[in-house]
Amino acid sequence: MASGVSAAPGAARASVQILRPVAVTKTADLMFGTVLPATSTATVAIRQDGVRTCGSPLRCYGTPSAGRFHVVGVSGQIVCISLATTRVTLTDGAAHTMTANLSLSTSSLALAGGSGDFGIAGVLSVKANQAEGAYAGQYVVSVDYQ
Amino acid sequence: MPRRFITSCPRTCVGAATVLCALLASTSASATAVAGAASVTIVAPVIAREEAPLAFGSIDSSSSGVVLTVNPDGTTRCSRAASCTGRASPAIFALTGTAGERVGVTVTDHATLSSAAGDSLQVALTLGSPQLDLIAGKARVAIGGEIIVPAGQAPGGYHGAFHVDVDYQ
Amino acid sequence: MTFFSTKRLGAFGAVLTLLAVSPSYASTGNGDASVKILRAITVTKSADLYFGKILPSASAATVAVAESGARTCGAGLGCYDTASSGAFHVVGTNGEVVSVSLDSTTATLSDGASHAMTVDLGTSTSSLTLAGGAGDFSVAGTLNVGANQVDGTYTGQYSVSVNYQ
Numbered sequence: 159m160a161s162g163v164s165a166a167p168g169a170a171r172a173s174v175q176i177l178r179p180v181a182v183t184k185t186a187d188l189m190f191g192t193v194l195p196a197t198s199t200a201t202v203a204i205r206q207d208g209v210r211t212c213g214s215p216l217r218c219y220g221t222p223s224a225g226r227f228h229v230v231g232v233s234g235q236i237v238c239i240s241l242a243t244t245r246v247t248l249t250d251g252a253a254h255t256m257t258a259n260l261s262l263s264t265s266s267l268a269l270a271g272g273s274g275d276f277g278i279a280g281v282l283s284v285k286a287n288q289a290e291g292a293y294a295g296q297y298v299v300s301v302d303y304q
Numbered sequence: 305m306p307r308r309f310i311t312s313c314p315r316t317c318v319g320a321a322t323v324l325c326a327l328l329a330s331t332s333a334s335a336t337a338v339a340g341a342a343s344v345t346i347v348a349p350v351i352a353r354e355e356a357p358l359a360f361g362s363i364d365s366s367s368s369g370v371v372l373t374v375n376p377d378g379t380t381r382c383s384r385a386a387s388c389t390g391r392a393s394p395a396i397f398a399l400t401g402t403a404g405e406r407v408g409v410t411v412t413d414h415a416t417l418s419s420a421a422g423d424s425l426q427v428a429l430t431l432g433s434p435q436l437d438l439i440a441g442k443a444r445v446a447i448g449g450e451i452i453v454p455a456g457q458a459p460g461g462y463h464g465a466f467h468v469d470v471d472y473q
Numbered sequence: 474m475t476f477f478s479t480k481r482l483g484a485f486g487a488v489l490t491l492l493a494v495s496p497s498y499a500s501t502g503n504g505d506a507s508v509k510i511l512r513a514i515t516v517t518k519s520a521d522l523y524f525g526k527i528l529p530s531a532s533a534a535t536v537a538v539a540e541s542g543a544r545t546c547g548a549g550l551g552c553y554d555t556a557s558s559g560a561f562h563v564v565g566t567n568g569e570v571v572s573v574s575l576d577s578t579t580a581t582l583s584d585g586a587s588h589a590m591t592v593d594l595g596t597s598t599s600s601l602t603l604a605g606g607a608g609d610f611s612v613a614g615t616l617n618v619g620a621n622q623v624d625g626t627y628t629g630q631y632s633v634s635v636n637y638q
Binding site: 179180181182183184187188189190191192193194195202217219220225227238239240242246248250256258260265266278280282284288289290291292293294295296297298299300301302304 | 335337338339341342344346402
């Protein structure tokens with residue numbers, strides 16, 4: 159009877175990486191500060207490093223801030239970051255609005271030591287004679303393992 | 305070790321397909337979503353309006369020089385009481401702007417008062433407060449001054465103007 | 474009285490002896506002998522069974538990887554990275570048919586720290602024809618992820634047997 163060979167030496171391996179959920183906390187809001195509008199539309203930009211550029215007919219005051227988030231997850235993993243939408247509407251709650259375009263500092267983050275941070279920069283469009291008031295809006299970031 | 309596939313992360317949703325893209329991005333049941341706030345305060349121009357001028361009253365310097373100090377709080381000090389008469393009071397400016405905002409005030413150091421005959425006197429100006437909060441959108445700031453009138457100064461009415469700057473901070 | 478010569482008797486006796494006969498019933502033909510010598514089968518693993526990266530949930534669920542490598546992620550779980558079915562390459566005598574079987578239909582994956590999960594293994598290949606002297610087959614698996622499975626890297630081993638038929 160012919161005999162066979164089993165693959166026992168160098169048997170195959172089965173494996174899986176079990177993850178635990180990513181924890182994301184906001185550490186700073188995106189704040190454009192205080193702006194005096196002009197008679198023409200202009201923009202206020204905040205860079206990832208928090209530096210604000212005030213479009214020339216506008217006057218800017220107060221302390222600006224870029225958005226910032228802290229991510230905690232499985233050490234060594236890479237997470238993907240996305241914005242649900244890159245446009246956020248700021249409103250004063252009385253039918254006056256403005257739009258800001260947002261951008262992420264990165265779309266992928268390596269969790270070295272199990273954590274990492276990323277930022278949100280933005281460009282706010284201030285309309286001519288924008289109505290006075292405190293305006294706010296919300297944006298959503300999504301973080302997932304790769 | 306399990307294999308690692310280097311895959312790039314999907315792009316952020318942009319452009320016309322934003323709504324569909326956002327829906328697709330959010331269907332991953334295990335993604336973690338967190339909200340951030342974006343904010344800005346739009347302010348109205350701050351306006352400064354003079355309610356009362358800086359007044360030194362009447363000064364008699366015929367026999368000797370006189371120094372009259374008018375403080376922002378309304379108190380006055382005349383180097384020679386008998387030489388200062390009439391009403392001396394600080395300038396008062398009414399400020400209006402966006403409620404709750406803080407403004408900074410600056411004023412020039414000196415003002416020159418001149419008479420119709422061309423004589424002049426110098427006034428050193430004193431600002432009552434360099435920072436004010438616009439409570440309910442309003443505030444008042446006082447500006448005092450010190451005038452030195454040399455002995456024998458030509459009589460007459462002396463007038464001048466000074467500049468006040470107000471701005472949000 | 475008739476007298477015969479002794480010689481004549483002798484000659485008669487000899488003639489009798491020459492007339493004795495033996496019977497004939499056996500036949501003959503040509504025959505062939507042959508044997509086929511086979512080369513030893515070698516089986517090498519070409520891919521490990523990899524379920525990917527799994528985010529567990531509060532309920533137990535399964536992750537299935539088909540022989541094609543396609544993964545089905547159980548309800549409530551998050552599945553990431555690209556999964557892979559197990560794959561083996563068989564080399565043997567050209568044209569021979571071999572039988573394929575899993576030594577065990579279950580395997581245990583462990584994180585080396587007292588946490589484990591079981592895997593149910595399967596293959597649709599029970600026999601393989603070695604066309605050109607070689608063949609390949611895949612192994613599928615279903616991983617049983619426990620509720621709130623502790624995070625970590627879990628590995629285990631399994632083996633297959635391949636024999637000439």
